[in-house]
Amino acid sequence: MGSNDVPPPHVSPLYPAVSSLFMATGGLCYTITYILMVQQSLRDRTYAMPLFSLALNFAWEIVFSLYVAEAPLEKSIFVLWMVLDLGLVYAVVKYGQNEWAHAPAIGRNLGKIMIVGVLWCCWALWAVCSWWIDEAHPVNPKSGKVYFGVDGIDTTELGYWTALLAQVVLSCLLLAQITVRGHSGGASYSIWATRFVGSLAGINVYYGYCWYAWPEAHGYVMHPLSICFLASWPVADLAFLAVLREVKKNEVTLKDGRKTRRATLDTNNHIKVLMASSDDDEDLKRALAMSLEDAKSSPAAPIDLAESDDEEMRQAISLSLGDSANDETALPASSGSTLPPSSQDSLYASKLPQSSIASQEHVATSSQSSICSRTSGLLGLDRKAMEQERLARVNKRKRSASPERPAKLATRASSTTPTLDASNPAREFAPSGIQYPRGAIKRTWAYKYPRMNDIKVEEVLQASTLNIAVLSAFMTDDQWIYTKIDPEKIKQIWIMSAKGQEIQDEYKRQALAANVPNLKPHFPPMDGQIMNMHSKLMLLFHDTHLRVVVPTANLIKFDWGETNRDPNGESWQPAVMENTVFLVDLPRRLDGDVGRKQDLIAFGKGLMEFLEAQGLGNKVLDGVLKFDFSATDRLAFVHSIPGALTESCANRTGLPGLANAVRKLGLEANSLLLDYAASSLGAVKGSFLKQLYAAAGGRHSPDPKVPKDYLERVSIYFPSGDTVQKSNGGPDCGGIITLGRRDYNEYFPKQCMREYKSTRNGVLSHNKILLVRGQKKDGKPVAWAYVGSANLSESAWGSQKILKSGKEGKLNIRNWECGVVVPVSDEDLVNVDMQDDKLPPLDVFKNTIEVPWQHPGAKYGDKEPWFFRG
Template sequence: MHSDDVDDADLRAAIAASLLGIRNSADEPPSRRRQQAVVDLTGETESESDNDVVPIYPKSRSVIGSETDDEEDEDMKRAIALSLQESKGVQDPSSAPIGIFGLDRKQMEQERLARLAKRKAADTSSLNERESKSSKIEAAPTPRVSKPVQGSEHASVTIASASALTSSPLQYPEGVVKKTWASGFPRQGDDIKIEEVLQKSDLELAVLSSFMWDLDWLFSKTDTRSTRFLLMMQAKDDATKRQYESEAAALRNVRLCFPPMDGQVNCMHSKLMLLFHPTYVRIAVPTANLTNYDWGEMNGVMENSVFLIDLPKIDDKKQECPTTAFYEDLVYFLKACTLHENIIAKLKSFDFAKTANYAFVHTIGGAHTGTAWERTGYCGLGRAVERMGLRTSKPLNIDFVTSSLGSLSDDFLRSIYLASQGDSGITDLTLRTSKTSPARHLTDPTTLVAHHTASEWKDDRFRVYFPSHATVAASKGGPNCAGTVCFQSRWYEGAKFPRHVLRDCESQRRGMLMHNKILYVRPDEPIPLAPQGKNQVCRAWAYVGSANLSESAWGRLVLDRTTKQPKLNCRNWECGVLVPVLENPRTKSDAGGNSSSSSSSSTSSSASSAQAPPPTRNDEGTGGGLMGLFAGTVPVPMRVPGRYYEGGRRPWFFSEG
């Protein structure tokens, strides 16, 4: 396409109305079409090739442009019609492929040339009339979006002086975890819509990462005339990068970023939103992709969760605020993603003080040696636990709700258990590589590690929530909506798979499937915090983010064959937030035990005002007590205790659905 295409009003309108979708060719074998109906995020390093994980971009069913002005000219209508992908149509195998931005560039170029020829043949008065009409169409508003609930969206703020930058009210200054809204279910104060997350009225810049994208849906939730976008997308090879960049070049306010995916890296799975507004930045870390069904639309078939925190802009008169561990790890992750340094620098303009109560946990794709392995994957999780003062040698209860399962093993679950206690990963590596018992610690040979270290996780202390075939079949959307719920029967039936940890995952919102990835951790004894914690104790904590329970998501620590030093191999990019449940024992004692003082800095006024459901069962060994302990801090979306896989109950296997 020519460089002056962006000045063609009709083409710009067609691009604005373009839809996301990749269609299967008509002659594609049924087996291949079946494979593309699911998204497998669980390929394991030891047994899977680098090309197993393929992002599937869902076909849009929206009809952008159907509400345009009746006075549009015929060329405009034809351009918009060409940009729409009919959900029931069949693509001509001879046609050019549709790109991620929904543009058939060859066909649109032919249409553009035809329009130019038609205009040159028209007389001057007709041309002037058409230009006037084109200007009117260009200024038309974007497709209408349903208005969010009252009070959920900030109004644009007029800034009178630099000192007023921090005076505007923030919705979530302390941080909060919410369920995603779901169509057909009553709102109880603990959920949030995508419109309420984005707050489009004064959104200046949106930095977004996701695994699956529905861009026409996303753009319909924002004001594309005033908001700039930087999309962090998966592209394994240079040809794909060049294709996406070529398509994005036609959109003046969209830029792309491609995190490195060399070698073993196979999946850019992280979900992150940096939403820059005039007086604050909102950081959102959802478990959801940027698709309508992940955010509760499409009849409310799928639910997710999201962490949000609003950070005020620093007053120009104040000195630069000290950084926090959350800020440092976020910047470390963004730099690894190769995000533009100017955007990373923008974060210095905001006060991260309130993030001191949280940890940003990530998995950076690739092989990590030196000291880099300590900062990411499950090693980074252990580091975050220790830096927050939550390290413990006491037994834990772990409940992990996941939408995809890998080829689990005792060693892998032990590594997650130890990381949750605050271990760096070296203890598990020592146990796996030592030929003696007790084993000599790899970094401190004077310390001996007993072979039964952390073995208590097997005593019904580690529960994994994943839906059964019956749960999927009975859900609102049925098996056709379970394409992102992944597990393989060959792993489940393997001799070493720890089947005893599985529990059926049934939503408290009856009939919904889950795309959540939440790790709930409850120590047997509250963990006292350092003096700066003001005599607080941590009763529990949770990880909310993009990482499923698989080695691909959390990595595997090994000894490098050449250097004999630790090396962490990670196949995915992931990110999440560690959220603690804090309690002041003195306050609880003063209250005489009549009221719970358990709280977290993530609890907002809107969330705490909702009535917390009573505990399902005060039985730590079966997952009971979760709801009472995490009430007001991290919603518990599944029913607990979860049902055991027994009596013919089997997990959902996407390849057999």
């Protein structure tokens, strides 16, 4: 445009060369800008140019290349830009949905929106251009301006107004886009520099020089509207630079390259204290209640939270304190943390789901001088101060969860790990994807230990054929999960713990702001006395089957046997934690219909009852009913639905629900042996163990048939302090194994305590396993295993007082829990010697569950258990 102009004699002869130089500089810079934008979009898995600006730019290049441009060089430049714009459009279609999680209808239809937008902009620009260059009535004709041999038609001014308008729109929308996103996805300093220089040279300087050299043909440059536009876009671009600088300080780069703001929902690097779960600690309840007050409330002194009876806050705290998404620390169990008063400046300290959606576990006070600036987190937790305290304590210790690579360290795998299954179904290829039609119990894989009857999380998920995943866990590491399940391909519902509507609404808002595709947070009821959403459950929907998974593990790498990597990207330290997983594959119904709940057998009814109680929508419930539960006839799904429950409801959940499940499976027994492995012990009392003993026999409490020596028949497997100290990760990995020293008092049934030592030497346990062996009325043996989320506490199983009338009062449960009862098969019991009132030996479980601890466990004697370090 303007290449055929004939300037009057007073115009400098250098005009064509100088103006062409400025225009060429602008064109070159913009070409580089487009290339960089495409590269950055693909790298960050987003789109760089706002939708309307991209549609307008694309249309501008289409119309000017095909309709307005006169010289071949001009046409070729516009065509080049069109081709590069295709890369930007591709990024919108490919990754645009990531940025529209808050408006899924737009995200799903970005391709159509782009087509409509480009077509409309083409129409509008063609209308303007055809009006402007009409040979009969050209707009604002000028002598010396020549277009296809016609004097007077000024395409230079046409290009000026249309390009300047597009530039103002682009600069303003880019500023709005980065402000709303809160991260630099699709942007960089290089892109800004080339775009700014290109726009400055190609518009302001080029047209400014044209006006200076040939004012009568370019007087429009000094029009008030022109000056407004010429000043507006640089201001917007400079503001963009300032915002870009700030967001880069507070963003997180995901492992797939995407970026997100640090101040969004964080399910691993942040902690959420909800309410106390302790049975006895009123101070803890008050402290946590205070933490839920509005940020403007008066400061309070730190509260000692060391004596809680629940389990995983310590790990949640340690996971929550990383400064960046890439900061991987092992599971510390520091000697204390502080709940300091602080303003609620930022509810979340990292990107979405990196949060341990942790409930109230153990937080202890500690006073260390702060070396980090205070960063307030959810509910007023000072994350920076807490991290500083943790690091100071760790520096005082010789061991850490991931110490420097020792020269002599070799794998400490146990040479005595039994081989329970020579074949490994988890690694066999099953064309239908159905591997466990009758259900199976597996140990979690452990890095640097021999693979036996174990399973990796990848083998559990079967991500290559996974369509929808419903995931429930007490703690969740989103970045780790994203390495296993691609959120762009697999729809996910995360059942999360959040007490209070305000907190739940904030989580939902932050989840939308995080722009993670296909992710829906769900919150079960948490009103009244309900404290924790502690259940671990996966519903994995595939084309051929539904895999129901009940692990004892949270959704964090350490629970699944993985460890951190050194600076070279290598994992060297053996696993520090192990868990157990139950899983069963349910085929689709042959009729393809949605079944009826009332037609389900016990396992299906228990599962559906739990899902309904958690408030999952009809789509999930109907989806579950599309699968065949008939092969689960030998299993029972047991749960703890929290609240103060009357008899009609109480009989189906908690300890009464366990008793009902035992009866329905025909597992009632009079004489029993109980082995309970737990990762957390509360203020356990003999009366509670008596209720557990009765329920394990299929009877409700109070039960006069419970023998007087029942405490001698119950073994509680829990690690001693010495075992934790000598474990692979040392005491810093003992944080999720909790028992308060105050709870280990004269009322605690200490005679039941047994040393928990894993058959994988050096590995700690996060298992919740109950093994029951007994004798039926007819003298036949019986044995079954419980695997699930419930620890040995009244919060998990419920407490029920006996009224003066002799009847049972309300069942009070504080936690959401779930698990599975799996009987030992008749074939494995047929040869058991039951003479002289003998009970089945523990090896009767060998084909049902690999018992992960060394048995019989040594009695504690003078040893002390591992205490929570407060």
